[in-house]
Amino acid sequence: MNVKHITALSSAAAVVLLSTSGAFAQPGVATGAVNVRTGPGTSYSKVGTLSAGELVDVKDCQGSWCFVDRNAGTDGWVSANYLQPAAAQPAPADPDIPFNFGVTVGPGGPSFSFGIGDAPPPAPVPPPAPATPKVCFFKSTNFAGGSFCVSPGDSNPVLAGSWNNSISSISVEGGAQVTVCKNAGYGGSCATIITSKASLSSYNNTISSFQAL
Template sequence: MNRHTRKTLLNVATAVAVATTAVVVFLPAAQAAPGTVTSNVNVRSGPGTNYGVVDTVRRGQQVDVQQCQGSWCYVSKPGPDGWVSATYLAAGGGQPVNPTQPGISFGFNLGPNGPNVNIGIGNPQQPPRPPRPPVIQPLPQPVYDEVCFFDRSNFRGQSFCLAAGDNVRDLREWTDRISSIDNQGGYSVQVCSEPNYRGCRTYTTSASSLNDFDDYIASVRIR
């Protein structure tokens, strides 16, 4: 290999390395995206129901979605920020969120094929490829992983939510305040008139009113 050929190849390799580095450095950073809460839901300290509850957001509240991990998204809002299940979020324009890949719904992606680097040296110009037709994904079915309790009938007023497996032996400030239960996931919800699960009744559906258990609940557990 003569000196001129080695120099040409070295220049080509350097150009490829510089172009690739430029793509990595100048990729756009993900920005916060607007979202809307679609149902009363707990805000947790981490991405999962095993993390503690730091706040509760109401249906219709606007939030800024900062990032998504798994089926959870970190939201910023008035009050404590934290993680919310993507099932209870809608993207801009009220579009439903895919709970298996919520980040795509909020624009946290670089495209399906990632960035491309094309460097041609002495090649004839190729005609552009026609755009691929969009792939239409079926809308995901909603997943309800929490049960919410309201202090007024017909799912109105103040509320709090519990996930499957949560147990509260003593509701304390919520004792004798619950008047309706939103149980869209069909969990076995045991409500008891006394602390430590005494004097109980079980609901497996939502209940817009509780009849003789209205304002008469002191402990609950979700199965």
């Protein structure tokens, strides 16, 4: 492909930054011959022509123009009136049905949807809510056996009773992390864990204090 395209987020206009990777591309098809241009408008230079029935990946839309990734030929912008979803294309004699797109951005990244006709596009599926930060300790490997969980900021300088020297796996969620030490009072050998550990190697059944971060 010959043209790389990135849209910028503007405070003055509802322009959503989208990845140009295939993860957010939507398959489309040209309903008729249409010019491919370097930007979203007829004032931009022509760099090629889509032929009727040509399959493309629709990467981004601004107003009535969409940026397409072509299997053959130069990538660029085309009028959305000449595009339809590849799975629901009408006959080529119907080039004026609008090609509608919807985008929302959440903690998990952008969600992308599209539809046809004058009705607004369907609402994108919202991304899952981010996990609550927490750290959980387990008495057995693979996150099994007895357990307890703490939040960032919690600490214990002396693991008392049956929990002292009896932790065998640790899970961390939501960006939390934890520093564990082999001696009470955060002494001895210590390690900071930032991803869940199904087994603790040399720290198995040797932890006597911790600080959740």
